[in-house]
Amino acid sequence: MSTSSITFNRRSFIRTSSLASGGLLIGFNLFTACKPKVQPPVDISQLNFNDFNAFIKIADNGAVTIYSPNPEIGQGVKTAMPMLIAEELDVAWDKVYVQQGILDTENYTRQLAGGSQSIRLGWEPLRQTGATARQMLVNAAAAKWGVAPSECTTSEGVISNAKGETLGYGDVVKEAAIMEVPESVTLKEPKNFKIIGTDAQNVDIDKIVTGKPLFGLDYKVDGMVYACVLRPPAFGQILDSYDDTKAKAMPGVIDVIRIGEKAKELSKEGIGNWTVAMGKSDKVVVIAKTTWEALKGKEAISAQWVNGSVLESTEFQDKQLIGLLDGKEFKTLRKDGDINIAFAKADKTLERTYESPFLPHNCMEPMNFFANITDEKIHLVGPVQTPEFAATAVAGMLGRDVKDVHLEMTRMGGGFGRRLYGDFVYEAAEIADLIRKPVKLVFSREDDMTAGTYRPAIKYRIKAAIKDGHVTAYHLKEAAIGGNMYGLIPNFFPAGAIENYQVDVANYQSNITTGAWRAPYTNFLAFAEQSFFDELAEIMEVDRIQLRLDLLEKVKGSTDERIQYSPERMQNVIKVAVDKSGWGKKEDGVFQGFAAYYCHNSHVAEVADVEIENGVPVVKKVTCVVDCGIVVNPLGAKNQIEGGVIDGVGHAMYGDLTFMEGKPQSQNYDKYRLIRMGEIPVVESHLIQNEIAPTGLGEPTLPPAGAAVANALKAATGNRFTQQPFSKFPELMQVPTKPIIG
Amino acid sequence: MPKYDIKVNGISKSVDVAEDTPLLWVLRDHLDLVGTKYGCGIAQCGACTVHIGGTAVRSCSLPIASVGVQEITTIEGLSEDGSHPVQMAWKEVDVPQCGYCQTGQIMTASAFLDKNPNPTSDEIKTAMHGNICRCASYTRIHRAVEIAATKLG
Numbered sequence: 001m002s003t004s005s006i007t008f009n010r011r012s013f014i015r016t017s018s019l020a021s022g023g024l025l026i027g028f029n030l031f032t033a034c035k036p037k038v039q040p041p042v043d044i045s046q047l048n049f050n051d052f053n054a055f056i057k058i059a060d061n062g063a064v065t066i067y068s069p070n071p072e073i074g075q076g077v078k079t080a081m082p083m084l085i086a087e088e089l090d091v092a093w094d095k096v097y098v099q100q101g102i103l104d105t106e107n108y109t110r111q112l113a114g115g116s117q118s119i120r121l122g123w124e125p126l127r128q129t130g131a132t133a134r135q136m137l138v139n140a141a142a143a144k145w146g147v148a149p150s151e152c153t154t155s156e157g158v159i160s161n162a163k164g165e166t167l168g169y170g171d172v173v174k175e176a177a178i179m180e181v182p183e184s185v186t187l188k189e190p191k192n193f194k195i196i197g198t199d200a201q202n203v204d205i206d207k208i209v210t211g212k213p214l215f216g217l218d219y220k221v222d223g224m225v226y227a228c229v230l231r232p233p234a235f236g237q238i239l240d241s242y243d244d245t246k247a248k249a250m251p252g253v254i255d256v257i258r259i260g261e262k263a264k265e266l267s268k269e270g271i272g273n274w275t276v277a278m279g280k281s282d283k284v285v286v287i288a289k290t291t292w293e294a295l296k297g298k299e300a301i302s303a304q305w306v307n308g309s310v311l312e313s314t315e316f317q318d319k320q321l322i323g324l325l326d327g328k329e330f331k332t333l334r335k336d337g338d339i340n341i342a343f344a345k346a347d348k349t350l351e352r353t354y355e356s357p358f359l360p361h362n363c364m365e366p367m368n369f370f371a372n373i374t375d376e377k378i379h380l381v382g383p384v385q386t387p388e389f390a391a392t393a394v395a396g397m398l399g400r401d402v403k404d405v406h407l408e409m410t411r412m413g414g415g416f417g418r419r420l421y422g423d424f425v426y427e428a429a430e431i432a433d434l435i436r437k438p439v440k441l442v443f444s445r446e447d448d449m450t451a452g453t454y455r456p457a458i459k460y461r462i463k464a465a466i467k468d469g470h471v472t473a474y475h476l477k478e479a480a481i482g483g484n485m486y487g488l489i490p491n492f493f494p495a496g497a498i499e500n501y502q503v504d505v506a507n508y509q510s511n512i513t514t515g516a517w518r519a520p521y522t523n524f525l526a527f528a529e530q531s532f533f534d535e536l537a538e539i540m541e542v543d544r545i546q547l548r549l550d551l552l553e554k555v556k557g558s559t560d561e562r563i564q565y566s567p568e569r570m571q572n573v574i575k576v577a578v579d580k581s582g583w584g585k586k587e588d589g590v591f592q593g594f595a596a597y598y599c600h601n602s603h604v605a606e607v608a609d610v611e612i613e614n615g616v617p618v619v620k621k622v623t624c625v626v627d628c629g630i631v632v633n634p635l636g637a638k639n640q641i642e643g644g645v646i647d648g649v650g651h652a653m654y655g656d657l658t659f660m661e662g663k664p665q666s667q668n669y670d671k672y673r674l675i676r677m678g679e680i681p682v683v684e685s686h687l688i689q690n691e692i693a694p695t696g697l698g699e700p701t702l703p704p705a706g707a708a709v710a711n712a713l714k715a716a717t718g719n720r721f722t723q724q725p726f727s728k729f730p731e732l733m734q735v736p737t738k739p740i741i742g
Numbered sequence: 743m744p745k746y747d748i749k750v751n752g753i754s755k756s757v758d759v760a761e762d763t764p765l766l767w768v769l770r771d772h773l774d775l776v777g778t779k780y781g782c783g784i785a786q787c788g789a790c791t792v793h794i795g796g797t798a799v800r801s802c803s804l805p806i807a808s809v810g811v812q813e814i815t816t817i818e819g820l821s822e823d824g825s826h827p828v829q830m831a832w833k834e835v836d837v838p839q840c841g842y843c844q845t846g847q848i849m850t851a852s853a854f855l856d857k858n859p860n861p862t863s864d865e866i867k868t869a870m871h872g873n874i875c876r877c878a879s880y881t882r883i884h885r886a887v888e889i890a891a892t893k894l895g
Contacts, residue, residue, distance in 0.1 A: 074840025074877045201836045208841035209832045210824040211777015211817035215842060218776040226771075251743060251760055291780075292767035293760075364781050364789060364842040364876045413779075413842030414876050445782040635836050639879060643839055646878035669786035669874065677870040680880045 056085060056133050062157055062170030065097045070118045071385050073415030075698035076636035077118045079203045081126055083632055087195040088130030088187060092156040098203040100409060119632060120601055120695045131185040140175035141167045190630060190691045199635035204411060214411040216368045216382035224438040225254060227431050228294040230284040230301050231451050234662030235512045236311045238281035242303035247286055250300055252293025257285045262430040266397045274421050274453045274513040280308060285431055291442050309511050311662035317481060320508045321459045324479035330504035334490035337500035342473030346465035350539055354528035355723040358657040359455035359517055362674060365413020366448040367424040370440045371432035378405045383412035383419055390422035394429045417516035421453045446667040454657060455517030456481040460528040464536055471536065473500035480507055482514030485521040491562040492598055497551040519699035522599040526703030527652065527710065530595035534711045544594060545578055565598035573605040573625045573688065580686050581607035581623035593712025595704035601695035602628040608708035610716045612735050617716040619649055619709055621682040624701055629692035640697045641685040648705025650675025656725045746806050751819025761807040766790045768806050769816060777817035777845045788873030791849040792816050798853035817845040820852060828852040831890035839877035847873045851887045859895040
């Protein structure tokens with residue numbers, strides 16, 4: 001048993017017995033301890049049921065409600081995070097009622113969805129929360145019986161003593177509420193887990209399959225109006241003037257207004273190029289009684305736009321990025337040894353350039369947000385991955401106290417990074433502040449695809465030196481739009497495995513708005529790197545798996561604390577993938593490609609199987625092996641794996657957003673191709689079993705998929721894909737008439 | 743504005759809307775039936791799928807004036823309590839990730855299985871090809887349709 005010292009102070013543990021709904025509940029507010037200087041929220045005697053946002057509520061009938069603090073975007077945390085609490089509270093999972101917590105910066109920390117970090121960072125505190133509550137209930141029962149707490153055991157919400165007497169949690173909740181908070185609690189050993197590691201259905205499954213209101217677009221209040229926004233049609237254009245005569249005469253249209261003043265304030269803070277863009281141009285807003293009338297009203301606006309900056313085309317951007325790669329202006333993120341000496345002494349060198357397009361996020365639920373602003377309160381409701389940031393920014397933008405903001409998170413129809421950026425929250429708030437009515441801002445699909453914060457177009461150039469059969473230098477150069485790879489990525493593989501190693505980045509500041517997209521940067525870097533290692537093995541004439549294993553071997557025992565990945569765990573997933581995929585043992589006609597990648601603290605290896613159908617290579621299967629430590633919910637985990645792999649295959653094959661004079665050339669799904677049912681491979685997933693603390697799973701299986709497919713396509717066609725999407729190069733999809741050797 | 747009498751989930755409703763208003767927005771904004779989702783507005787993604795006279799139809803591209811007297815079934819009317827075999831299969835497999843597209847997937851699958859209760863794997867793929875799932879829960883959608891078929895067949 002591991003004893004966990006709790007630094008939580010007693011005041012972070014709040015409880016109440018005066019509930020508007022009747023009944024007696026205790027609430028636990030232990031995350032306050034993660035922010036030690038925070039004062040307890042308010043006088044607890046003044047709290048009522050609806051104000052109470054702690055993690056656990058236990059009613060006097062024993063009913064348990066657990067609040068899931070983080071936003072749910074489809075990654076499964078609304079199920080998995082409460083499972084961690086329930087495990088240590090020792091209650092039956094099927095008796096637990098899970099509810100989404102609201103934004104509450106006083107009582108929760110890190111209420112955001114991003115970077116696949118919710119489970120990793122919640123692992124300790126959430127279990128401690130459950131264990132502390134359990135211990136207080138046990139202490140109360142022990143006092144009632146006049147026995148030592150150590151003589152008591154719990155199981156599924158019932159406390160037993162040595163004499164065989166039992167008390168339900170509800171029977172002692174009143175006494176537990178006035179117990180001292182224990183200074184330390186004992187957490188279960190993994191072998192004693194009853195909930196963690198078992199399959200748990202999505203907690204919202206019944207509501208999802210029956211179409212209950214769950215999502216931002218479903219939220220509605222009496223008197224609510226709808227707003228659709230006309231934004232510049234091209235990046236770089238700004239609003240000059242507009243004629244709203246026709247729109248104002250349309251049925252259901254209430255008003256047409258101009259916004260932008262408040263956004264200019266926000267853009268001064270310059271948080272990413274999307275806020276800067278928000279401040280550049282005013283926008284025209286149609287307010288109507290219904291969504292359709294607002295959408296139609298928007299179409300009836302006639303607006304004139306002027307060019308505020310260069311209207312970029314994809315061809316122009318490509319030239320800028322290639323120019324950067326060819327140039328000398330780089331920022332060096334990591335430098336080991338001296339690559340130039342190694343290149344000078346090399347027997348052979350290999351250099352390749354890999355190119356990716358912009359990608360929109362394409363959440364199935366288009367961006368939207370509800371806002372209702374009065375002098376007393378700023379009420380915001382909707383799907384956002386960064387509620388705390390959004391609330392703070394809205395308060396700042398409107399010159400209001402952040403305490404006026406009440407923000408509720410809805411379930412989100414996808415996130416993929418798009419909902420990290422609150423542009424739609426600020427637009428909704430600015431509109432609501434002007435019209436002073438409850439209003440729902442709705443993006444059409446076209447608005448969603450053309451006013452994005454896209455995955456930036458990126459080009460990588462990788463060069464390696466080979467000397468005496470060893471890789472002696474590795475030089476990775478990145479030219480990206482709107483930002484470069486973040487801090488830790490240069491310390492991913494192959495950092496530490498190659499003596500002379502350098503990562504250089506250069507940036508082109510475009511007026512096209514960019515941001516994080518599922519597995520930011522690594523979503524394409526993994527493709528470049530793992531394609532490159534395959535080519536490297538080919539020119540070195542060595543086994544492609546062995547090359548990777550040998551490089552990893554060199555990292556073992558490294559004292560370099562910057563190295564992020566574990567060479568042992570990476571070697572293991574590679575070996576398991578080789579075994580499970582039947583690597584090298586496939587019958588004729590099955591062409592395999594391999595890739596392995598570490599990101600978001602998890603290790604993944606994938607093998608893609610390509611077969612020829614009607615003369616065209618088709619991805620039939622992907623075997624995916626994941627080491628993300630302890631798997632909290634295998635049912636949800638496998639869903640993430642399957643989705644991540646297919647998403648990775650789909651975007652590598654089809655994802656493409658080009659620009660012509662600043663205008664996105666795809667606006668809807670007629671011209672933007674997403675992978676569909678008829679194109680999916682079978683995904684066979686394998687989760688490594690161990691007792692290491694869990695890490696993320698929302699992102700890590702996506703990055704290696706593109707490289708595994710490209711390497712399999714090379715085997716099938718003899719052609720090397722260095723640009724995405726692959727479907728853009730039908731000539732490379734031609735299958736040679738002669739069989740491929742090697 | 744013209745008045746339209748329609749029958750949704752067995753109940754007669756009367757709505758005052760412009761004739762070009764898509765059925766999707768009548769359901770969502772006028773009748774509070776928000777289980778039918780807006781995804782693209784151009785009949786490309788399938789999130790808005792409902793049944794009209796038993797056939798799967800994209801409600802985002804069907805003007806209210808074209809609906810007529812045909813019976814409309816939305817996800818809210820597929821069953822009262824989520825007990826339709828397709829919904830049961832969706833729960834058994836635990837299909838959803840974000841869940842937004844799933845009502846449309848279920849409506850497409852249920853209309854398809856009504857017409858073809860014993861489909862092959864390829865027939866399922868063809869039938870479901872028109873419904874996008876951005877989370878790519880496709881392998882589970884496929885499995886759930888197979889399971890529902892065994893329950894219906």
